Amino acid sequence: MAFAQDTGHDSRDIPAGYYDDADGKNGPELKAALHTIISKMDTLTYDEVKDAIKDTDADPAKPGNIIELYSGNSVAFTDGSWNREHVWAKSHGDFGTKVGPGTDLQHLRPADMVVNSTRNNLDFDNGGEPVNGAPDCKYDSDSFEPRDEVKGDVARMILYMAVRYDGDDGFADLEPNDDVNNGSKPNIGRLSVLEAWSAQDPPSDFEKNRNDVIYDKYQHNRNPFIDHPEWVESIWPTS
Numbered sequence: 001m002a003f004a005q006d007t008g009h010d011s012r013d014i015p016a017g018y019y020d021d022a023d024g025k026n027g028p029e030l031k032a033a034l035h036t037i038i039s040k041m042d043t044l045t046y047d048e049v050k051d052a053i054k055d056t057d058a059d060p061a062k063p064g065n066i067i068e069l070y071s072g073n074s075v076a077f078t079d080g081s082w083n084r085e086h087v088w089a090k091s092h093g094d095f096g097t098k099v100g101p102g103t104d105l106q107h108l109r110p111a112d113m114v115v116n117s118t119r120n121n122l123d124f125d126n127g128g129e130p131v132n133g134a135p136d137c138k139y140d141s142d143s144f145e146p147r148d149e150v151k152g153d154v155a156r157m158i159l160y161m162a163v164r165y166d167g168d169d170g171f172a173d174l175e176p177n178d179d180v181n182n183g184s185k186p187n188i189g190r191l192s193v194l195e196a197w198s199a200q201d202p203p204s205d206f207e208k209n210r211n212d213v214i215y216d217k218y219q220h221n222r223n224p225f226i227d228h229p230e231w232v233e234s235i236w237p238t239s
Contacts, residue, residue, distance in 0.1 A: 014227050015215070022224075026234040034224050034231070035166050041221035046097040049084060049108050052218050053077075056210050057110050067206070069109040069153070070119065070146055071134040085111035087154055088161040089121035093172035093186035101165050101174070105214050106223050107157040119144045123180040123189045124154060124197075142180040143190075152201030155194035156225040159232060163224070176236070191236060198225065198232050 022033040044052060059065035059074040066077050075082055087107040095101040111119070115134045125143035130136075136147035146154050158176055167173025172186035179189045203226045211226045225232055 031235045034163050038164050038221045041219045043099050044103050046103050049103050053110050056213050066110050069111050070115045070137050071112050082110045083113050085109050085116045087157045091121045092188050093174050106160050125190050125193050151197035153207050155198040159225050160223045
């Protein structure tokens, strides 16, 4: 049974002053300001990420369970059927599980192992055949479409990564583009589809709570597109 990500959580206010340096900016200036803001963070090891997921992706209705991103299923944290999914596929920029982009909780989510294997390193787009184990998702030879309830989540995680990892910290400059079949290039598409997904699926209570938990307990940084979804259009205008 798939669970929608609406928990009734009343996300608290954004910490006072957190985005002050971004006020009044747009386009490249806003992207640069947000990069500086969210780069002030603590990092985790890959093992620590798995333990943190117990908190970040907890099922509020069933203690000890977590909610898988693509299937929406609630499974026991101790269940061996899930693993850590890099929503920005780690081969796109070749960062693996290195501390930094490879261990950033803002885009690491629990996923059923079979479904995760199907997603592999595919870019994101609409269309395809239903995914075994997550029939509300679709895939084809060059793209993956998540279920409607998390399309915005996926988009905002990808765009967070593009702002956070800008090529100035020893890792590749991650940038979304409007292509598929990006392979090992530090790009993921399709940007136009991700923008549409962010607009059609605004941040849920589950997503807001997750952002708060990451800020409060672990990395002490935030996904600005959860706090301010309107900044997607400001940085990547569609027209």
